[in-house]
Amino acid sequence: MIDDKTTLKILDLQDTNELFILTDQSKELLREWLPFIERNKTLADTEAFIKSTMNQFSVNNGFQAGIWHDGKIVGVIGFHKIDWINKSTSIGYWLGKGYEGSGLMTKSVRALVNYAFCELKLNRVEIRVAEKNRKSRAIPERLCFVKEGCIRQDEWLYDHYVDHIVYGMLAEDWNKQC
Numbered sequence: 001m002i003d004d005k006t007t008l009k010i011l012d013l014q015d016t017n018e019l020f021i022l023t024d025q026s027k028e029l030l031r032e033w034l035p036f037i038e039r040n041k042t043l044a045d046t047e048a049f050i051k052s053t054m055n056q057f058s059v060n061n062g063f064q065a066g067i068w069h070d071g072k073i074v075g076v077i078g079f080h081k082i083d084w085i086n087k088s089t090s091i092g093y094w095l096g097k098g099y100e101g102s103g104l105m106t107k108s109v110r111a112l113v114n115y116a117f118c119e120l121k122l123n124r125v126e127i128r129v130a131e132k133n134r135k136s137r138a139i140p141e142r143l144c145f146v147k148e149g150c151i152r153q154d155e156w157l158y159d160h161y162v163d164h165i166v167y168g169m170l171a172e173d174w175n176k177q178c
Contacts, residue, residue, distance in 0.1 A: 002107045008065040008077065010057060011050050015066055018073045020046035026097040033133050034094060035157055053078070062089060067108050074099040077108045079116070088124035089116055093139075100135060109139050117171045124170055130155065131163040140167035 001007045011019065020043050023030070030037045040046060053064035062079030075095035082089045091112055095105050109127075116122045127140045131150065141147070145167035153161035 002111050006067065006069045006104060006107060008108060008111060009068055010063050010065050011053050011076070013047065013050055013054075015073060016043060016047045016050055019050070019066065019076070022073055022075075022096040029097045029100075030094055033130055033136065033157070035155075056081075060084075065112075067095070067104060069099065069104055074104060075108070077105070077112055079112070082120070082122070086124070087122045088126065089120075089122055090126040090128065093136075106139050106142055110143060113143065113169060113174060117174050122171065124168060125174075126169075127167045128154070128164040129167070130157070131165050137165060137167075140169075143169070144173075145169045146173070 009015075020040070023037065023040050023046065027037055040049070057063040060082070062082045064076055064078035066073040067075040067077055073096075075093065077091065077093040079089045080092055091109060093105055093109060113125050116125050125145075127145060128151070129136045129140070131137075146169070148166045148168045151164045151166060154164040155162050
């Protein structure tokens with residue numbers, strides 16, 4: 001539980017319909033930075049995504065969670081994968097149309113970082129964001145992640161490459177903030 005109105009819940013097949021509707025209604029907003037949105041055309045596509053995330057969780061390699069606010073799914077957040085040898089992970093996230101700018105994602109990222117360091121005992125959390133995606137970059141900056149550099153042409157986005165800014169947080173630095 002993040003607050004009295006907001007919770008994170010690992011995605012399961014019961015979430016398929018609601019997640020598909022949210023994704024479909026948010027396509028225009030999300031497609032600017034998330035090319036996978038274009039591949040989510042049917043309910044079966046969303047179901048396949050959720051099944052893949054359930055498999056990810058079952059092999060202890062991270063998870064994807066729905067962000068639930070006032071009883072509705074409003075976005076997704078999760079660990080892309082977990083490098084258990086080096087005790088590190090990276091976080092990805094998105095919010096549906098109409099929910100951005102409300103502080104929900106900052107709270108959700110904070111909760112995931114706390115979980116990574118306090119429960120999973122990881123040492124490093126990374127967030128990579130397209131350089132021009134100012135809204136998404138504001139989140140690690142607000143949470144005092146260190147801007148570590150730029151990976152040039154890191155992602156093919158429809159018809160061009162985009163650079164990614166890498167933000168990092170270490171457990172020892174996070175614990176100083178708490």
